[in-house]
Amino acid sequence: MEEKKIPYKIYLSEDEMPRAWYNVRADMTNKPAPLLDGETMQPITLEKLSEVFCEELARQEMDDTTAWFEIPEEIRNFYKMYRPSPLVRAYCLEEKLGTPAHIYYKFEGNNTSGSHKLNSAIAQAYYAKRQGLKGVTTETGAGQWGTALSMACAYLGLDCEVFMVKCSYEQKPFRREVMRTYGANVTPSPSNTTAVGRKILEQFPGTSGSLGCAISEAVEAATSREGYRYVLGSVLSQVLLHQTIIGLETQTALRKYGIKPDMIIGCAGGGSNLGGLIAPFAGEMLRGEANYQLIAVEPASCPSLTRGVYRYDYCDTGAICPLQKMYTLGNGFIPAATHSGGLRYHGMSAIVSQLYEDGLMEARSVAQTDVFAAAQEFAKCEGILPAPESSHAIKVAIDEALKCKETGESKTIVFGLTGTGYFDMMSYGKFNDGLMTDYVPTEEELRRGFDSIPKFPGNE
Numbered sequence: 409m410e411e412k413k414i415p416y417k418i419y420l421s422e423d424e425m426p427r428a429w430y431n432v433r434a435d436m437t438n439k440p441a442p443l444l445d446g447e448t449m450q451p452i453t454l455e456k457l458s459e460v461f462c463e464e465l466a467r468q469e470m471d472d473t474t475a476w477f478e479i480p481e482e483i484r485n486f487y488k489m490y491r492p493s494p495l496v497r498a499y500c501l502e503e504k505l506g507t508p509a510h511i512y513y514k515f516e517g518n519n520t521s522g523s524h525k526l527n528s529a530i531a532q533a534y535y536a537k538r539q540g541l542k543g544v545t546t547e548t549g550a551g552q553w554g555t556a557l558s559m560a561c562a563y564l565g566l567d568c569e570v571f572m573v574k575c576s577y578e579q580k581p582f583r584r585e586v587m588r589t590y591g592a593n594v595t596p597s598p599s600n601t602t603a604v605g606r607k608i609l610e611q612f613p614g615t616s617g618s619l620g621c622a623i624s625e626a627v628e629a630a631t632s633r634e635g636y637r638y639v640l641g642s643v644l645s646q647v648l649l650h651q652t653i654i655g656l657e658t659q660t661a662l663r664k665y666g667i668k669p670d671m672i673i674g675c676a677g678g679g680s681n682l683g684g685l686i687a688p689f690a691g692e693m694l695r696g697e698a699n700y701q702l703i704a705v706e707p708a709s710c711p712s713l714t715r716g717v718y719r720y721d722y723c724d725t726g727a728i729c730p731l732q733k734m735y736t737l738g739n740g741f742i743p744a745a746t747h748s749g750g751l752r753y754h755g756m757s758a759i760v761s762q763l764y765e766d767g768l769m770e771a772r773s774v775a776q777t778d779v780f781a782a783a784q785e786f787a788k789c790e791g792i793l794p795a796p797e798s799s800h801a802i803k804v805a806i807d808e809a810l811k812c813k814e815t816g817e818s819k820t821i822v823f824g825l826t827g828t829g830y831f832d833m834m835s836y837g838k839f840n841d842g843l844m845t846d847y848v849p850t851e852e853e854l855r856r857g858f859d860s861i862p863k864f865p866g867n868e
């Protein structure tokens with residue numbers, strides 16, 4: 409009876425919304441390795457990084473000692489349109505599973521972009537605007553990041569140029585049109601509008617594209633023009649920093665009811681939502697205050713943590729971005745055209761990679777059809793149609809809840825529900841028709857990806 413005091417949805421008030429983002433690197437003994445300049449192979453300087461990224465964002469990227477970054481009031485005001493987001497107790501799912509586990513999910517799908525990506529989009533657009541730029545360029549995979557950035561740019565009056573991975577551009581015309589409705593210019597990638605795009609098309613005619621290719625095109629479009637900068641929706645430490653609003657709100661909501669989670673689960677594409685969700689909890693672990701089981705879930709088709717290597721690699725296929733030390737499948741790895749476009753990325757956040765390397769986190773990979781089955785089960789009892797990406801976390805949360813059913817343990821499971829799947833109905837259609845397949849890369853395919861990782865002393 410006691411536990412029923414916990415409501416279905418734990419809402420925070422606007423005043424309880426965090427006033428600063430948390431930089432978990434400040435509490436890490438083993439800091440992520442510095443970004444390397446691709447020309448000199450030396451740690452990149454702020455000046456050089458600021459040629460690609462906005463100055464303040466470059467500063468955030470390189471800062472591994474400042475624990476808290478105040479959230480500017482303009483950004484906080486934008487956040488208030490759709491935040492704080494609810495932490496939901498999945499009573500219905502628990503009952504359906506017949507598990508003694510307590511399941512909570514932090515729902516980030518309550519905005520038009522349909523995902524957590526708006527949290528960083530508004531921050532990045534804000535700093536671009538404050539620097540007096542005309543606009544920003546970016547890539548988008550499934551379309552969520554491009555949509556989020558289009559919304560943020562429209563709000564602040566910035567020009568927004570989006571390179572959209574070709575298979576998504578074709579598979580997801582609705583998302584493309586949302587972006588255009590918000591005023592963005594959307595180009596399918598690889599395209600012949602950039603030198604790197606033309607080169608990739610020559611090498612791989614008929615390719616369905618990848619996030620890595622699209623990043624390269626967006627970087628070129630930004631650096632070859634005055635008044636533009638490139639912004640990225642994941643992978644970078646600055647993005648993870650902005651996404652800590654997810655974890656900080658979760659922490660506040662849990663504390664409000666004296667709930668202590670046993671495990672925290674997030675899906676991992678580039679690692680920003682997962683990193684943002686777990687950062688405050690990892691911080692407690694790093695400071696020796698608490699212990700949690702932190703779990704990253706990735707698709708079996710793009711297994712950067714579970715089958716990748718920890719090396720310096722380019723964040724993009726065109727090798728224009730600086731090199732980052734991370735778990736990677738190689739910048740030349742082109743994942744199969746799965747239905748979780750947002751998780752099709754060859755690398756992983758440097759922060760998440762280091763936490764994983766240091767054993768503070770574990771990782772699992774899951775097959776696509778199992779993910780959709782979990783999504784359907786969740787949708788039927790929790791009323792939310794989840795994004796395929798988010799459903800990776802659902803899958804492992806359900807697995808863990810069922811383990812509790814066997815052992816009789818009542819663990820408290822928290823997972824990140826990063827977004828909604830309304831624009832993924834073609835994929836759901838495949839699943840419903842029984843036509844969905846599970847693609848797992850062979851060792852040979854992985855080796856080809858690894859061969860694209862740059863080789864230099866200390867990186868083999």
Ligand SMILES: *Cc1c(COP(=O)(O)O)cnc(C)c1O
Nearest residue numbers: 642677678679680681750797827
């Ligand atoms: C982009 C996206 C992800 C994965 O991105 P991360 O940077 O790994 O967080 C997960 N879920 C949804 C709904 C997304 O749009």
